[in-house]
Amino acid sequence: MGPATKYLVIDKPFPLYRGERLPGLQLAWESWGKLNDKRDNAVLVMTGLSPGAHAASSAKDPEPGWWEEMIGPGKPIDTRRFFVICVNSLGSCKGSTGPASINPASGKPWRLKFPELAIEDIARGTRQVIEHLGIEKLHALIGPSMGGLTAMAWLKQYPQSTERLCLISTACSATPFAIAIRSLQREAIVTDRNFRDGAYTEDDWPEVGMRLARKLGMISYRSAGEWQQRFGRRRQDYFPATLFGMRFEIESYLETHARKFVGQFDPCCYLYLSRAMDNFDACDSDENLKALFDRSFTGHALVLGVASDILFPLNQQEELAKALEATGSEVSFQALPSVQGHDAFLVDFERFGPPIAEWLE
Amino acid sequence: MGPATKYLVIDKPFPLYRGERLPGLQLAWESWGKLNDKRDNAVLVMTGLSPGAHAASSAKDPEPGWWEEMIGPGKPIDTRRFFVICVNSLGSCKGSTGPASINPASGKPWRLKFPELAIEDIARGTRQVIEHLGIEKLHALIGPSMGGLTAMAWLKQYPQSTERLCLISTACSATPFAIAIRSLQREAIVTDRNFRDGAYTEDDWPEVGMRLARKLGMISYRSAGEWQQRFGRRRQDYFPATLFGMRFEIESYLETHARKFVGQFDPCCYLYLSRAMDNFDACDSDENLKALFDRSFTGHALVLGVASDILFPLNQQEELAKALEATGSEVSFQALPSVQGHDAFLVDFERFGPPIAEWLE
Numbered sequence: 246m247g248p249a250t251k252y253l254v255i256d257k258p259f260p261l262y263r264g265e266r267l268p269g270l271q272l273a274w275e276s277w278g279k280l281n282d283k284r285d286n287a288v289l290v291m292t293g294l295s296p297g298a299h300a301a302s303s304a305k306d307p308e309p310g311w312w313e314e315m316i317g318p319g320k321p322i323d324t325r326r327f328f329v330i331c332v333n334s335l336g337s338c339k340g341s342t343g344p345a346s347i348n349p350a351s352g353k354p355w356r357l358k359f360p361e362l363a364i365e366d367i368a369r370g371t372r373q374v375i376e377h378l379g380i381e382k383l384h385a386l387i388g389p390s391m392g393g394l395t396a397m398a399w400l401k402q403y404p405q406s407t408e409r410l411c412l413i414s415t416a417c418s419a420t421p422f423a424i425a426i427r428s429l430q431r432e433a434i435v436t437d438r439n440f441r442d443g444a445y446t447e448d449d450w451p452e453v454g455m456r457l458a459r460k461l462g463m464i465s466y467r468s469a470g471e472w473q474q475r476f477g478r479r480r481q482d483y484f485p486a487t488l489f490g491m492r493f494e495i496e497s498y499l500e501t502h503a504r505k506f507v508g509q510f511d512p513c514c515y516l517y518l519s520r521a522m523d524n525f526d527a528c529d530s531d532e533n534l535k536a537l538f539d540r541s542f543t544g545h546a547l548v549l550g551v552a553s554d555i556l557f558p559l560n561q562q563e564e565l566a567k568a569l570e571a572t573g574s575e576v577s578f579q580a581l582p583s584v585q586g587h588d589a590f591l592v593d594f595e596r597f598g599p600p601i602a603e604w605l606e
Numbered sequence: 607m608g609p610a611t612k613y614l615v616i617d618k619p620f621p622l623y624r625g626e627r628l629p630g631l632q633l634a635w636e637s638w639g640k641l642n643d644k645r646d647n648a649v650l651v652m653t654g655l656s657p658g659a660h661a662a663s664s665a666k667d668p669e670p671g672w673w674e675e676m677i678g679p680g681k682p683i684d685t686r687r688f689f690v691i692c693v694n695s696l697g698s699c700k701g702s703t704g705p706a707s708i709n710p711a712s713g714k715p716w717r718l719k720f721p722e723l724a725i726e727d728i729a730r731g732t733r734q735v736i737e738h739l740g741i742e743k744l745h746a747l748i749g750p751s752m753g754g755l756t757a758m759a760w761l762k763q764y765p766q767s768t769e770r771l772c773l774i775s776t777a778c779s780a781t782p783f784a785i786a787i788r789s790l791q792r793e794a795i796v797t798d799r800n801f802r803d804g805a806y807t808e809d810d811w812p813e814v815g816m817r818l819a820r821k822l823g824m825i826s827y828r829s830a831g832e833w834q835q836r837f838g839r840r841r842q843d844y845f846p847a848t849l850f851g852m853r854f855e856i857e858s859y860l861e862t863h864a865r866k867f868v869g870q871f872d873p874c875c876y877l878y879l880s881r882a883m884d885n886f887d888a889c890d891s892d893e894n895l896k897a898l899f900d901r902s903f904t905g906h907a908l909v910l911g912v913a914s915d916i917l918f919p920l921n922q923q924e925e926l927a928k929a930l931e932a933t934g935s936e937v938s939f940q941a942l943p944s945v946q947g948h949d950a951f952l953v954d955f956e957r958f959g960p961p962i963a964e965w966l967e
């Protein structure tokens with residue numbers, strides 16, 4: 246959360262998709278550009294699992310955001326034309342209500358007492374901000390990675406509420422391989438001796454589990470080919486050698502990412518969001534994916550994927566594009582040759598920028 | 607170890623590749639078929655990281671071995687013609703000397719006091735059995751996975767000592783992706799509260815770390831495509847649900863494998879062998895791979911790989927085949943369309959059997 250973060254507080258019960266309810270909620274959000282008088286230039290950007298609402302810098306907050314190269318004046322998502330909104334996911338820990346927030350009933354953090362969270366709840370949380378702004382229909386909805394699941398959960402619940410749709414490196418549901426990776430990340434966290442069924446403290450943080458989870462995350466987010474190019478078998482001397490580790494540059498790369506992550510993300514929030522991703526199925530209330538899009542979207546869709554992505558493999562984006570095409574919508578599908586795997590949308594702006602700019606034209 | 611296991615005990619110091627030495631060693635091995643009078647029908651099978659010497663059943667030990675469908679009378683490696691030998695790797699815990707063995711100086715298991723182990727040492731340990739049997743030249747040397755590294759470490763040290771060479775799902779050195787996977791497996795073990803710098807006991811076993819390591823192993827050994835076919839998003843009810851886990855069939859599959867593994871493999875042995883794989887470089891004492899093969903092998907080589915292998919990707923087997931071809935050797939290279947990833951050689955006998963049988967003709 247930074248100086249540009251705004252908060253929407255809702256002081257009434259918020260029913261959740263799986264049947265439980267929250268007594269109320271807070272949503273952290275940011276925006277760039279100006280909402281026009283017709284309120285029809287809004288571009289909503291959903292986030293991946295870990296980023297917050299700070300997608301880009303602004304006059305109020307010059308700190309670079311997680312999609313800095315993509316959002317701004319003259320950038321692919323041009324804030325001179327569009328009013329861009331990004332909301333921290335419900336269930337996350339960057340200003341919005343989640344397992345790390347205070348449970349008003351106990352005065353303590355929710356942790357594992359937080360009710361079961363679904364991707365549909367994240368979409369509905371985000372929706373509160375859009376309604377608060379008086380926006381009836383989005384100009385565009387953009388969802389990369391988990392944000393793509395949230396975009397589809399949005400369409401399920403708010404059909405025909407966006408003119409354009411962009412799904413990036415995402416899928417209608419997780420593969421067993423992706424479930425395996427995330428299940429193992431969660432196991433590493435809950436088996437950490439400091440996790441103590443969610444009763445961890447600042448001084449006894451489940452750091453070991455969070456480190457393992459993050460490193461495994463990086464293994465699934467990037468690609469073998471990229472690492473071959475970047476690191477090969479080069480040795481490292483940045484960190485001291487450990488028992489059976491920290492000899493190769495790839496090991497210090499993972500270590501750097503793990504150290505950054507450990508203090509920045511709450512373990513319980515991670516667990517809830519991760520499990521929600523496994524459980525999500527875009528088609529569970531429609532006959533199939535085409536039926537979902539048939540009733541929920543009519544406009545220009547862009548679907549982007551990357552051949553080196555092992556977490557959301559390209560055939561999953563092909564499936565989305567085909568289902569969208571089958572509805573008669575205008576669909577642009579591009580398989581980008583980025584080497585950075587699933588994370589390419591966060592780093593390979595040369596490739597991701599142009600098709601997004603063109604689709605928004 | 608079973609009723610067919612034989613042991614070779616060497617009661618003199620055994621110098622190791624990285625400079626230290628063992629006071630002596632024991633090697634567990636098995637054989638099938640008969641060594642002929644000319645001692646020229648020996649087929650040596652190197653093993654992957656975890657299997658022992660029991661590669662196939664026999665009259666003495668009817669328990670199926672790890673390559674049961676491949677070795678036996680009338681099978682691809684036909685024991686009516688060949689004398690087949692398999693040795694438990696030095697550093698492992700299935701009868702051969704390793705970190706789980708008793709250090710004669712202390713009367714206690716070596717654990718982390720075991721000297722640094724290299725793949726070259728495994729080859730030299732195996733060599734002792736072959737020399738003990740009076741075999742000067744192998745008819746064939748077969749190395750799948752880590753066994754392929756050991757086969758190359760063998761050629762480095764014992765050039766021109768085999769007529770035929772078969773390298774399966776292996777490489778001249780590990781990719782950074784493979785190092786990342788193994789590094790993380792080791793981190794999971796050494797950070798287990800029960801690991802205690804190697805001072806774990808039967809009652810306080812580093813089970814959590816070993817389970818994580820094994821599950822991560824399975825993720826790297828199989829393939830996303832296979833799991834999509836086998837499991838999809840089917841739910842499981844075999845194991846009770848856990849905190850954020852054990853909902854999907856893929857989770858119970860991993861759990862079953864983890865439970866089997868935990869009691870069967872010593873954590874320190876795992877760490878030593880895993881790190882030896884990262885450190886191995888077939889070419890470190892030759893100018894390049896071609897130079898290694900130029901001086902060490904003249905015969906008929908077979909190189910097999912699988913497109914769905916993410917741990918030893920196909921381009922690594924292509925590299926081996928090209929280097930062998932460049933020496934003028936007869937080389938058969940096949941990229942098999944197995945869906946089972948790196949582990950295909952352990953399960954897809956329909957595809958792996960015929961080329962191996964043909965190469966041995």
